Amino acid sequence: xTDLLLDKYQDIVGENVINNLRQLxxxxxxxxxxxxxxxxxxxxxxxxxxxxxxxxxxxGLEPSWEVIVGDADFYQCTKYMHNTLQGNxxxxxxxxxxxxxxxxxxxxxxxxxxxxxxDFVFIHDPQPAPLLNLCSGRRGKWIWRCHIDVSRPYRPVWxxxxxxxxxxxASIWSLAEFAQPxxxxxxxxxxxxxxxxxxxxxxxxxELQEIIKQFGLDPDRPITSQVSRxxxxxxxxxxxxxxxxxxxxxxxQLVLAGGGATDDPEGEEVLAEARAAAMDEPDIHILLxxxxxxxxxxxxxxxxxxxxxxxxxxGFGLTVTEAMWKGKPVIGGNVGGxxxxxxxxxxxxxxNTPEGAALRIRYxxxxxxxxxxxxxxxxxxxxxxxLITRHVREYLTLMLAILRGTEERIELQ
Amino acid sequence: xxxxxxxxxxxxxxxxxxxxxxxxxxxxxxxxxxxxxxxYYHFWGGLLRPSFDDPEYQNDxxxxxxxxxxxxxxxxxxxxxxxxxxxxxxxxxxxxxxxxEERLDExxxxxxxxxxxxxxxIRSQIVVFDTGIxxxxxxxxxxxxxxxxVGSVFYHFVDARRRTPEKNDDFSEWLMGxxxxxxxxxEQIASLDPYFKSLxxxxxxxxxxxxxxxxx
Numbered sequence: 027x028t029d030l031l032l033d034k035y036q037d038i039v040g041e042n043v044i045n046n047l048r049q050l051x052x053x054x055x056x057x058x059x060x061x062x063x064x065x066x067x068x069x070x071x072x073x074x075x076x077x078x079x080x081x082x083x084x085x086g087l088e089p090s091w092e093v094i095v096g097d098a099d100f101y102q103c104t105k106y107m108h109n110t111l112q113g114n115x116x117x118x119x120x121x122x123x124x125x126x127x128x129x130x131x132x133x134x135x136x137x138x139x140x141x142x143x144x145d146f147v148f149i150h151d152p153q154p155a156p157l158l159n160l161c162s163g164r165r166g167k168w169i170w171r172c173h174i175d176v177s178r179p180y181r182p183v184w185x186x187x188x189x190x191x192x193x194x195x196a197s198i199w200s201l202a203e204f205a206q207p208x209x210x211x212x213x214x215x216x217x218x219x220x221x222x223x224x225x226x227x228x229x230x231x232x233e234l235q236e237i238i239k240q241f242g243l244d245p246d247r248p249i250t251s252q253v254s255r256x257x258x259x260x261x262x263x264x265x266x267x268x269x270x271x272x273x274x275x276x277x278x279q280l281v282l283a284g285g286g287a288t289d290d291p292e293g294e295e296v297l298a299e300a301r302a303a304a305m306d307e308p309d310i311h312i313l314l315x316x317x318x319x320x321x322x323x324x325x326x327x328x329x330x331x332x333x334x335x336x337x338x339x340x341g342f343g344l345t346v347t348e349a350m351w352k353g354k355p356v357i358g359g360n361v362g363g364x365x366x367x368x369x370x371x372x373x374x375x376x377x378n379t380p381e382g383a384a385l386r387i388r389y390x391x392x393x394x395x396x397x398x399x400x401x402x403x404x405x406x407x408x409x410x411x412x413l414i415t416r417h418v419r420e421y422l423t424l425m426l427a428i429l430r431g432t433e434e435r436i437e438l439q
Numbered sequence: 440x441x442x443x444x445x446x447x448x449x450x451x452x453x454x455x456x457x458x459x460x461x462x463x464x465x466x467x468x469x470x471x472x473x474x475x476x477x478x479y480y481h482f483w484g485g486l487l488r489p490s491f492d493d494p495e496y497q498n499d500x501x502x503x504x505x506x507x508x509x510x511x512x513x514x515x516x517x518x519x520x521x522x523x524x525x526x527x528x529x530x531x532x533x534x535x536x537x538x539x540e541e542r543l544d545e546x547x548x549x550x551x552x553x554x555x556x557x558x559x560x561i562r563s564q565i566v567v568f569d570t571g572i573x574x575x576x577x578x579x580x581x582x583x584x585x586x587x588x589v590g591s592v593f594y595h596f597v598d599a600r601r602r603t604p605e606k607n608d609d610f611s612e613w614l615m616g617x618x619x620x621x622x623x624x625x626e627q628i629a630s631l632d633p634y635f636k637s638l639x640x641x642x643x644x645x646x647x648x649x650x651x652x653x654x655x
Binding site: 045046049050129150199200203205206207208211212213214215216367369407410411412419420423424426427433434435436437438439 | 448450452453454455456489490535556557559561562563564565566567568569570588590607
């Protein structure tokens with residue numbers, strides 16, 4: 027097998043980064059690594075795994091990816107779990123919790139041999155968390171990767187889940203603020219984007235022009251956009267308000283693009299609210315895109331002058347990373363992982379109100395040199411910190427660290 | 440015969456301890472008991488973290504005093520603490536506690552001000568790996584230095600101070616082994632303060648010092 031994928035990444039991140047990966051991977055050659063999550067398509071976790079698995083393979087590890095299979099009650103339960111772990115106060119009905127346990131039992135029967143033989147098992151999020159207890163013959167290290175913000179969970183649900191995740195050898199969190207204390211090391215690893223994916227690859231100018239035409243945008247006036255689910259925490263109404271305030275100073279168009287709202291009752295509600303707030307204003311373009319419209323999203327981010335992510339609550343905020351990769355300054359809510367990425371006057375601006383967002387839109391559109399400079403810095407910042415190569419490096423480092431126990435210094439020969 | 444200089448690289452991996460401080464009094468209490476690795480990380484870990492240089496507040500304690508507590512007095516005092524001035528992390532810990540206690544004594548209100556964001560205590564593990572690159576003569580440093588990764592700069596300049604008996608950088612330790620003396624060069628390298636610079640700045644300054652030395 028050729029190093030085709032690594033070569034492609036090397037063209038982007040440079041030789042040193044790839045050499046580092048090879049050196050870190052060397053002691054892990056032949057290591058069996060299994061990732062388990064709950065979906066093969068859709069969502070950030072699946073997106074990352076699609077790329078991370080072949081990369082680890084090229085580096086000489088033996089990775090595999092398994093997906094647990096459940097029914098409607100199981101997913102209802104894990105959705106409740108997701109919401110309550112993020113702070114919603116809701117008692118999950120006992121029959122649903124029972125179904126959660128049964129589905130994990132069924133999946134354990136199917137996956138037991140593979141999981142017990144693995145050197146490392148990465149379990150993503152709460153859905154497959156009970157698998158560890160169900161694999162008593164396990165010989166490898168088990169790591170729970172929590173992608174959500176559990177800083178203020180609904181305590182009874184966290185107490186229930188904790189009994190499953192506490193026995194893991196370690197857990198991984200995106201930010202220290204998101205974590206709950208557990209009796210094992212809590213590693214901090216930011217997520218990443220893949221520069222070679224449809225969502226992030228370079229696009230031809232002709233394709234961008236096509237997108238401008240397709241959505242009826244005016245190529246001669248500035249565009250600001252927010253790409254995210256229609257969710258109240260993403261504050262689409264605040265974005266519309268900021269747009270209106272900014273438009274009194276500078277000519278402007280707004281694109282609010284999101285997907286996946288049709289299978290989410292609350293999403294439909296928020297979409298309807300956003301449409302009502304837009305009041306058919308021709309310069310506000312609300313786009314409901316299919317979940318696989320990666321290339322369109324890529325194009326919309328690229329044709330934007332400024333990208334907004336005015337969330338009032340946010341996980342890591344990979345849409346921010348995507349926009350920055352495309353050389354766009356981001357005006358983001360002062361929350362969650364956005365704070366790690368958006369640095370005032372460097373890569374964009376952190377704001378707390380629609381007024382703050384409007385002020386910064388006006389500033390950037392009237393200081394084009396600053397807009398360009400911040401966009402370039404944003405691209406460079408992502409290149410150095412938030413690409414998948416850094417993510418893989420940290421996974422490899424973590425595996426080596428866990429193999430050597432808790433010692434502070436690990437010297438590889 | 441001096442051993443060749445072995446170029447190493449490193450990666451830090453951050454680990455949340457789960458310890459948090461919601462106000463200054465809690466920060467003082469946690470600082471008293473937290474493991475030395477946390478103090479190390481909050482002073483030096485920033486060099487390898489995604490960030491832009493903020494020379495006013497170089498360590499995480501000062502940043503938190505400013506952004507979390509909005510206490511400029513304390514932020515300024517903490518920002519001035521240079522960890523290279525202290526023999527070890529225990530001395531550094533004592534100095535931090537001293538500064539915080541002084542602040543608590545002079546302003547009672549500070550004791551009860553809840554932070555905008557809690558301070559999260561983080562430690563790290565360092566994984567060191569051999570790049571396979573070796574140099575035998577000091578002159579080869581001229582080519583080597585500009586090509587060093589930031590991980591290598593961190594390992595040989597910052598981490599070295601924890602490993603070497605004289606709390607030196609690795610390059611100086613190596614150069615000291617040569618009989619024909621590099622005193623002037625060593626003096627100039629010693630004048631580099633790794634704390635108040637980014638790793639790329641440090642690399643550039645080291646390269647400049649070496650280049651000038653070679654041409655004089």
